[in-house]
Amino acid sequence: MAAAKHTIVALVADRPGVLNRMASLFRRRGFNIDSIAVGHSETPHLSRMTIVAEGTTTQVEQIRKQVEKIIDVIRVQDITSQDIVTRELALIKVKATAENRSEIMQIVDIFRAKIVDVSAGSVMVEATGDEEKVDSLYNLLKPFGIMEMTRTGRIAMPRGDQVNRRTDVESEK
Structure with missing residues (x-):
């Protein structure tokens, strides 16, 4: 196996x-x-x-x-x-100049991510989605220069009415 x-x-x-x-x-x-x-x-x-x-x-x-x-x-x-829904959150700080800022913004837009901070030399991008989406965005932003990145790791929940919670039978141990 x-x-x-x-x-x-x-x-x-x-x-x-x-x-x-x-x-x-x-x-x-x-x-x-x-x-x-x-x-x-x-x-x-x-x-x-x-x-x-x-x-x-x-x-x-x-x-x-x-x-x-x-x-x-x-x-x-x-x-x-x-059948589960998984998501991950990433904050990616990318080097940005006046010349490439609009290109970075277009990439961010395509991925439905957000720019959450802007400075003279960088932009910080917030991305939410499955791991593959976050990886793809990272790979497209990498040529601009990644200054810093942090990721939450996967969170997940079953779809629909399935639950993973305490029930009456599962009282305090």
Whole structure:
């Protein structure tokens, strides 16, 4: 079975150390985390964590079971095979001159990105979309000179009525 990127979503308690325990578990099992994003969920005092890691389905299922045992984890799912929506946010600071600024703006426009900061020698672009879109925009802006870039990593949710949230049965552990 070949290794592939998996998207794992966990609902966790908003408590100090939860992120560290999750990351340590992946490290101990020899998994490299490609990206990890954490933010508040629709439920007070719970956060949704999206982790992207590479492994076989069997390996990822084993680590999912281990993550589920962490006391502050309410629920964890590998949603890779589900019908999901994924997004990533990137801020890209690009060298810009009076001569090339309009060309940069055209590229940004094509990708439905936004220019969020302008200075005499640069523009900062905000891009949202799937990883391929962000990669493509980056590659087109690279010849102008990338000064800095930061990316959030993947966030994901199942489409439609599917949910990954705490239910009445899954009360406090």
